Amino acid sequence: MKIAILGKGGSGKSTISWLLASYLSTNLNQPVLAIDADHNMDLSANLGFEVNAKTKTLLQYNNQLRQILSLKENDKWFETFSLPNLPTFSFPNLDSFSQEISYQLNSNLYLQILGLGQESLLYQDMCSHAHSAGLKFYLALLKLQPNCNLIIDGVAGTDMLNYGLYLGCNASIVSLESHINSQRVLDKILVINKSVGLPTYVVLNKYQDNESYAQLQEKYAEYIIGKINLDNAIVDNNYDFLSKQNIENLAEIVTKLSNFDDLKNQNSWERLKNFQTKKLGLEKD
Numbered sequence: 001m002k003i004a005i006l007g008k009g010g011s012g013k014s015t016i017s018w019l020l021a022s023y024l025s026t027n028l029n030q031p032v033l034a035i036d037a038d039h040n041m042d043l044s045a046n047l048g049f050e051v052n053a054k055t056k057t058l059l060q061y062n063n064q065l066r067q068i069l070s071l072k073e074n075d076k077w078f079e080t081f082s083l084p085n086l087p088t089f090s091f092p093n094l095d096s097f098s099q100e101i102s103y104q105l106n107s108n109l110y111l112q113i114l115g116l117g118q119e120s121l122l123y124q125d126m127c128s129h130a131h132s133a134g135l136k137f138y139l140a141l142l143k144l145q146p147n148c149n150l151i152i153d154g155v156a157g158t159d160m161l162n163y164g165l166y167l168g169c170n171a172s173i174v175s176l177e178s179h180i181n182s183q184r185v186l187d188k189i190l191v192i193n194k195s196v197g198l199p200t201y202v203v204l205n206k207y208q209d210n211e212s213y214a215q216l217q218e219k220y221a222e223y224i225i226g227k228i229n230l231d232n233a234i235v236d237n238n239y240d241f242l243s244k245q246n247i248e249n250l251a252e253i254v255t256k257l258s259n260f261d262d263l264k265n266q267n268s269w270e271r272l273k274n275f276q277t278k279k280l281g282l283e284k285d
Helices: 013-027 042-046 058-068 077-082 096-101 128-141 159-163 180-196 211-219 244-259 268-284
Strands: 002-006 032-036 089-091 109-113 142-144 149-153 171-176 200-207 224-229
Touching: 002 013, 013 032, 013 042, 013 109, 013 149, 013 171, 013 200, 013 224, 013 244, 032 042, 058 096, 058 128, 077 128, 077 268, 089 096, 128 142, 128 159, 128 268, 142 149, 159 180, 171 180, 180 200, 200 211, 200 244, 211 224, 224 244
Parallel strands: 002 149, 002 171, 032 109, 032 149, 089 142, 171 200, 200 224
Antiparallel strands: none
16 A cells, blocks of 8 residues: 655654554564655654765656656656556566665665755755656556555645645545644645545544544544554654554554555556646646
């Protein structure tokens, strides 16, 4: 499954991404490709990887990806949809391109970094959308073998949803805290993802047994698939000491995801194509 982790900035996106990637790769012994697509690159830090000026990033390989897709110098990314015999990418049996941009952290866990937060981008004349274009198409063309997973730590808020960045995923999980602004962002995400056909689920982060979280459970009952409790091991970024309760919480989340029929037999390429076609039509109007 390919899952995008979304939500308000500071709501725990990177934490949920890190915990899911760690649980799947460690406790379930399943291959995981973690993609750090946020400007802050917190997922990389959570996984113990230090990003520096020499780190290979996805956006540095956009031109190479365009060549693989047979795009000419002046072609727009959306022209990919009209090209015959499109290539696909693979995990965990990595194709040469995926191998080039991936860091293997252990036997089951690989990391790719989009690189939006690097200082080298400061004075470039392209926005985050343009830098993320390669990832948008890569996600939709990436094929996972059975019992393999992709977890992408997304950009905070809804901007990249409007761009269609995560349409190559099977679903999104929104990290939700009790703050009203966290709820506002969730409400916006639900509207956008319903429109584009991307299933959305919710994980309650920093869960406490109190009235605030009880109200969230009632309000978003149809979307909630689990919770992550307050845990000192999370504060210390130490997965080995994660509480038994949170290990059980992660097991519940993953079990529910694996049982959802709407995550199976999806055609993410067609979903992205339909979105891009509609978006271009609206822009022309």
